[in-house]
Amino acid sequence: MADDPADTSLGKFVDEFLRFDTTDGNEAAAQAWFRDRLEAFGFDVYEWRADAERLAAHSSFPDDPAEIAVADRPSVGGVVEFGDPDAGRTLVLNGHTDVVPADRENWSSDPFEPVWSDGRLTARGAADMKSGVGAAVFAARDLVERVESGDLEGLNGRVVVESVVGEEEGGIGAAAAALDNPYPFDRDAAIVAEPTELRCVTATEGTVMKRLRIRGRAAHAATRWKGEDVLPHFERVRQAFFELESERGESVSHPLYDEYPIPWPIVVGIVRAGSWSSSVAGTLTAEWRFGVAPGETVDEVEAQFEERLAEVVEASDWLSEHPPDFERFTIQFEPAEIDADEPVVQSLREAMTATGHDDTDPVGATYGADSRHYVAAGIPTVVYGPGTVEQAHFPDESIDWAEVETARETYVEAAARFLQSK
Template identity: 80%
Template sequence: MREHSNEVPLTEFVDRFLRFETTDGDEAEAQSWLRDQFEAFGFDTYEWTADADRLASHPSFPDDSAEIRVADRPSVAGVVTFGDPDAGPTLVLNGHCDVVPVDRENWSSDPFDPVWSDGEVTARGAADMKSGLAACVFAVRDLQERVGDGELDGLDGRVVVESVVGEEEGGIGAAAAALDNPYPFDRDAAIVAEPTELRCVTATEGTVMKRLRLRGRAAHAATRWNGEDVLPHFERIRKAFFELESERSESVSHPLYDAFPIPWPVCIGTVRAGSWASSVAGTLTAECRFGVAPGETVDEVEEAYEARLAEVVAESDWLSEQPPTFERFSIQFEPAEIDADEDVVRSLQTAMGVTGHDTTDPVGATYGADSRHYVAAGIPTVLYGPGSIEQAHFPDETINWDDVETARETYTEAAAEFLLSG
């Protein structure tokens, strides 16, 4: 892949990008740097900040706008036009700059001091998803150069490369852009650079987040028979939830999810019970994540698990008298899917063939992504990017550099194909 004269190569760009510790809402410095890069590349630049009250009306986000952090969290974009931009389509190449926090003791190196070795780079955000976002930036530059060199005649339209904030918190920047277009032109399609192992993903799963609270009765360990241990009650509920997960794996089908051993997974990620080792556990709080299939709604799946909980409660005198609470918390992810015949899918698959991919049929993903916001806004959106979801949020997060370069080439070819097809 070509590098541009008088500019840093992609490796140096990614190295600098990875050094920004964009956790816990602290994206502003990285976004300012990125906007400066866009301007240096000659892109037209745009910036927007989400409105918390606007997001509070969105089903993904908490109803209380005070729980949505938007201050000093700009999303930025660079736009490049070709030929007569209004005569052709507009393609968005999207990525998020925020990363999840790290448990430094589980890393073998500083997570924000990239380690380059044996054709790989290790750092927080290497796979999820700063390398993919950087590949989008350089793909647009490559397309600019190819047009300037006369390789592509008759190219009309626009390519937008955008870096959004708060994806790990429900898609703050992308949701804002989907609800209120930050550009003075329409968007026809988008590619989100999530780590898909260079596969074309046309369906993403949804999730509903629920917090379960149980109340027992504490008692001294020496007379524990006077208490009501909350843990056996929780274990019955937990078993019932996983039984429903198994039932749904059989009853809810989707052709893009047949390969997954558990297509609509349940995860009980945190459990906090009791208050003292020498006391019967009298309280319990558990936080749960339930998978939502494309074609389902978050409300439908929530109701199914609420009904299963009600069955367990009805079988217990104690729980009937001390009913659990089971409420939404945090953020919700709606499922999303587009048709494999969409122009952006065909353009991406054509590009994958050009860059040497195994151009298999599109696949589904068991995670949610910002694509759902654009799909809901009527913008066909596909996921494609370097790296693996198995590295995302993981200690010593690593990506293969050849895959980043392949993604860069594929984004370039896909953008050219999409604009020419319009």
């Protein structure tokens, strides 16, 4: 690797990719650039767009197609072929181009002006996950070079590199590709390049998103006793939900999640109460995220929290007479898991050993990923990539560039083994 990673071909590619602000559905310009780069590199390029009506029938998305933003959001896939491609396997290297918004006040630099310092790259999307996408692109190029140079022989099959849209919104591009194959060939397996700290993730957690509305009665602060404050009612619900989280941590077990202190975490991310500082808070809205273990369904976990809420309501005269609303909103993530004996997992673990990883054992992740869409479509998918989820969505999001180069090398080795093993 060069002394300055920003001067390498991969570094320049990722640096330019990161300069596109791909928040809030604004992926089109970056995807056009990505397509142009793939074509310049010699990939056969495919493009697809999601259909909102089709996604509305999917469990991850809202039932109303109007709530699913698909306009001007192309996903792009680049294909390289080896030997007799139809006689071998097809491996997809998948990543997403969209990023979450950046609160610029909490950043020490412009989130979309990459900063290179002491072997680390800082920018929105550096870890989640444009560096991983870049590593996949250059891994496919490296594999072509190794075959053309005679370093690798007997390879048959294809490698597909994808940059999909809307992962942070439920996986718009990946779900569309899983529902309706955009390629004229079948896909045998996939690796999703999310930041896993270079660990092999074979299970991802699901998510239920629910909005709770509690109604009290507003009153003037001078006659507070005339009102019905929603906050004590919310506190009882909050306590009951976190008690259920603890119970689920004891009763729902999975061997890949033993290392987590809270294996199926919940969070109340947004709480809004009241309308005036001099009035008793008469309304409250809270938005929740509930973890779903591999082997469970979104519906099962949702029912558990609805039952616990019903117990709180039953114990309160006020809530019994004024029952809260508790409904799904936005997107839902089903959990996903594949067997460690799947060929793609074996190929990845062998590649990890070859590129110097100390630990190749499969693990589980407490977040969801686009892998679930491919698994649901019958495409075994493992998650492996540079960076850590602890940097994802954070101010001054950064990544150790050495991990990006290691991921690149590992993707090459994994693809070679996967295509050679048939």
